[in-house]
Amino acid sequence: MTSIYGEVIDGTWAYLNGMIADVPCWTCQRRRLRCDNLKPSCVKCTRAGLKCLGYDSQKPLVWVGRPGRPKKAVKGSKDASPGSGCSTPDSAVAKRIPSPGNRLPSPNEPGVSEYLSYCTFNVPRQPGPRGRGYSINSIAHLDYADEQRCCVECNIYEQGSNNPFRQFVLLRESSPLVHHTIVSLAAHHRARYSTPLSWPRQFTSLPTDAAHGEDVDDKAPTQLLASKHYADALVHKKQAMHHLQLALSRNDTSDAVIVSTLLLIWVELLESGYKYWRHHLSGMRALLCSRVRSECSSNSDKHDAASDSLGSFGGYFEEAFVVSVRHLQKLDLTTIYSDVTLVEILQRAEKRSWAGCPAEPLRILCCFNSLSARMASSSESKTEIYECVVALFDQLESFSPLRWAANHPESSQAEQRNHLASAYKIAIEAYGHRASHVRGVGDMEKKVEEAVGHLEKINPQDSHFKGCLWPAFVIGAEARDDSHRLAITSILLNMYDLLQAKSVERGLEALERLWRRQSQLPGGRCWLDIFYEEGEELLLV
Known part of the structure; x- marks a missing residue:
């Protein structure tokens, strides 16, 4: 009898037969799961975020840990570090964290003791039993952070080996703290990626004042709670907080500790986006100040040389x-x-930097914040401060985004650089007027329209788009026209799809509440004062 395969519907069956393997993939065999046998990668591995090892007749060699049988755990031993098959004393964990000459004078250093208290309060005495080694999930999370998404998001211009975040990943080999922090970061990102943001939403109340310790709804959606990546993120975050507590109690200010402090800010922006990031930012500030003082007192020339190096962590x-x-x-x-x-x-x-803001406008923004702080806390002459504010606006006006954009080795980047710099210039001008309480000159609504036009011309697929978050939020707060508000909403929704950060969602919610309030009470107080009063603590970077 003649076979009918390959002759039915113009050979469709033969085509399907070529896409189905006769044996399960090696990954499903390792996991003892039923494989769907689809080539070149099975769907089950793809959905699980794992690398499908394929269907070759020869079993592929895959690194799964140190060779040899793991030693039997000793009763009362401490937790093992990532990648080890036996328990490790706490002192050995501390010795593996590189700290060449970077030691705090005392754990009671101003700012550091408060950070240690926060870490002690927010972590259990012993880390959980999961995530102690380089499991398959951990390897997948690390690969996601290094190659697929996270590290790429941290630079406007990807510099390969010079990307500092890629250098941070290398520290995981010697530091359990960095290992758990990066795994938590990647797992949070993957969990958010599998939970699309639904918009618009209905809000019934304004946020409570964070300064008085009142709670804001930080509940995670059910779909996010059901994600296995979210469970991994929480487990590794607890492990990271435990190791951070140990490091701070031992006066460790090594690169690994400050790397983790920086990355934990990112973790908080992904997880809740609400207020908790400020503890890590304040702790990072205290650690940097103590480290700089310590290094400058021992060898100032060495510190200056390190700070000027492109690859310098410091x-x-x-x-x-x-x-x-x-x-x-x-x-x-x-x-x-x-x-x-x-x-x-x-x-x-x-x-x-991931911000993409030119140095000169960003310096002017820092000066606006400094003058605003002086106005609120000192008895300095208001006339002198006003003169400084006027001088800053003159400096901002003289900045040319077009000239700055053209000053780049790749001419193809000039157009997008010009759009981003122009949006930053207008946003910083608007912020400066609000922060210094100086009335602006000219029609701000026309400038808002100009800024929205620049932001809309930056494609969400372009690397410069990740720098649009802060100017888009400020321009959105200034916007009064519904078309401008809709444009800003669209930009921030695209930003959420890129960054997967809860902080972006909170920024959208804050703008929605502000716009509703402005429609109910037109001609009211400025948006910056409203956010201060309501206790909004948004880190939009």
């Missing part, structure tokens, strides 16, 4: 801290850095 920490303080709080950076040092930091950040 230099990047300063850049990340300065760029991250663009939240709605009046932080005076002049109490930490001199004017010259601040300019140097911002110039470095311009090249390798």
